[in-house]
Amino acid sequence: MKSTMNVLLYMPPSLRERRRYLLFEVMCEQEIDKRDLLKEIWDSIYSLYGDVGASEIKLRLIEYHNREEGKSGVGVLKCAHDKVEEVRASLACIHSVNGARVGIRVIKISGTIKGATRLRR
Amino acid sequence: MPNFFDLNVHAYPETDAPVEELRRVAKRYGYAGIALTNHNESVKERVESNFIITGVEIRANSVLELKRKVTLHWGKVPLLVVHGGDDKLNRAAVEDSRVDILAHPCGENGEGELNHVSVRYAAANGVAIDFNLGALIHNRRGDRARILDKMRETLKLVRKYNAPMILTSNAHSIYDLRAPHEMIALAALFGMSKEEATSALCDIPQGILEKRWKKDREVELL
Incomplete structure (x- = not known):
C-alpha cells in the first residue's frame, strides 16, 4: 500500500513542468530580509504582467542570503523555462526593497540547482 | 563577448x-x-582609463540657450548629449549635427513627444535617439504604461527612418545601473528585439564615440 502511495505522490519526470534556475546577485544599501525581497519581486511581476502572467511564470525563491556585511546578497530563483526574460525584466525593475536602494542582476541560468550554483572555473 | 556601453x-x-x-x-x-554626462558641466575629476568617457548633458530652457551651450561645449568633450523632453528643444537638438545623443526625447517621465519629422532629422544628422530605461525602473502603473506607449511609438519611427538608437540607464547612483542582459530584457517590454537591443548597447554607442555617422556627413559635404 505504501509503495503505491509513493508512486502517486511523485509526478513522473515526463509530466513535470520544465523549469529554469536563476542565480542572481543583489547590490543593496543595507541588509535586506528574504521575505521583503520576495514580496518586492512579486510586486514587480504583478505590476508588469498581471495576475495571469504571474501565474504562468511560476516563480519560487529557493534560497537567499546576504554577504559582505549586507552590501550584497545572492540567491536562487526557480521559474518556468520559457519565462526567463520576463523574470529578468521584473528583477531589473526593482529599485528599492523596504526603502533601501537595490540593483539586481542575473548571473547564471541553468536547468538544475546544482548547475546554477556551481562555481565558475 | 560584445562591448557594451x-x-x-x-x-x-x-x-x-x-x-x-x-x-x-x-x-x-x-x-x-x-x-x-552631468548636466551642463563635465566631470572635473580626471580618470586615467579608457573605461570612463567624459561627456556633458546640456539642459536648456529655450532653443537659443541650447544653441549657445552646444557652441560652448562642442569640441571640448568627446560626447555631447542634449536633455530632451520639450518638443521645441527636441527639434532643435536633432537639427544640430554637432549633437551626439538626444537623451530621453519623451522626457524623464514621458511628458514629451517625438514626431516623424524630428526622427528623420536625427537620422540625417546622426543624432542618436536614446531610450531611457531608468524611467521604466522608477515608475509604476499608469506612468510606466504611458512611458512604454511613447517608447513604442518612438521605436516605430526610429525603425522607419533608420535613425541610430541607444539604450541608457540614466543612472544617478550605483543602484540604478543595470547589467547589459537586464537592459535587453527591459527593452523587450516595449517591443525591441534582442538583436536591436544588443546593437543599441554595443555597435551604435561604439559608432557614436567614433563619430561614425558624422564622418559620413562631412565626406558628403565635401
Whole structure:
C-alpha cells in the first residue's frame, strides 16, 4: 500500500513542468530580509504582467542570503523555462526593497540547482 | 563577448555616486565603458582609463540657450548629449549635427513627444535617439504604461527612418545601473528585439564615440 502511495505522490519526470534556475546577485544599501525581497519581486511581476502572467511564470525563491556585511546578497530563483526574460525584466525593475536602494542582476541560468550554483572555473 | 556601453550616467558632484564606485560596478556588470554626462558641466575629476568617457548633458530652457551651450561645449568633450523632453528643444537638438545623443526625447517621465519629422532629422544628422530605461525602473502603473506607449511609438519611427538608437540607464547612483542582459530584457517590454537591443548597447554607442555617422556627413559635404 505504501509503495503505491509513493508512486502517486511523485509526478513522473515526463509530466513535470520544465523549469529554469536563476542565480542572481543583489547590490543593496543595507541588509535586506528574504521575505521583503520576495514580496518586492512579486510586486514587480504583478505590476508588469498581471495576475495571469504571474501565474504562468511560476516563480519560487529557493534560497537567499546576504554577504559582505549586507552590501550584497545572492540567491536562487526557480521559474518556468520559457519565462526567463520576463523574470529578468521584473528583477531589473526593482529599485528599492523596504526603502533601501537595490540593483539586481542575473548571473547564471541553468536547468538544475546544482548547475546554477556551481562555481565558475 | 560584445562591448557594451552605457552612455548616460550621472556622477559626483551632481549625484552622490563617486566615479570610482561607478567604474567598479559597471566593470563587474560587464560593460566596456560608461559615459559620465552631468548636466551642463563635465566631470572635473580626471580618470586615467579608457573605461570612463567624459561627456556633458546640456539642459536648456529655450532653443537659443541650447544653441549657445552646444557652441560652448562642442569640441571640448568627446560626447555631447542634449536633455530632451520639450518638443521645441527636441527639434532643435536633432537639427544640430554637432549633437551626439538626444537623451530621453519623451522626457524623464514621458511628458514629451517625438514626431516623424524630428526622427528623420536625427537620422540625417546622426543624432542618436536614446531610450531611457531608468524611467521604466522608477515608475509604476499608469506612468510606466504611458512611458512604454511613447517608447513604442518612438521605436516605430526610429525603425522607419533608420535613425541610430541607444539604450541608457540614466543612472544617478550605483543602484540604478543595470547589467547589459537586464537592459535587453527591459527593452523587450516595449517591443525591441534582442538583436536591436544588443546593437543599441554595443555597435551604435561604439559608432557614436567614433563619430561614425558624422564622418559620413562631412565626406558628403565635401
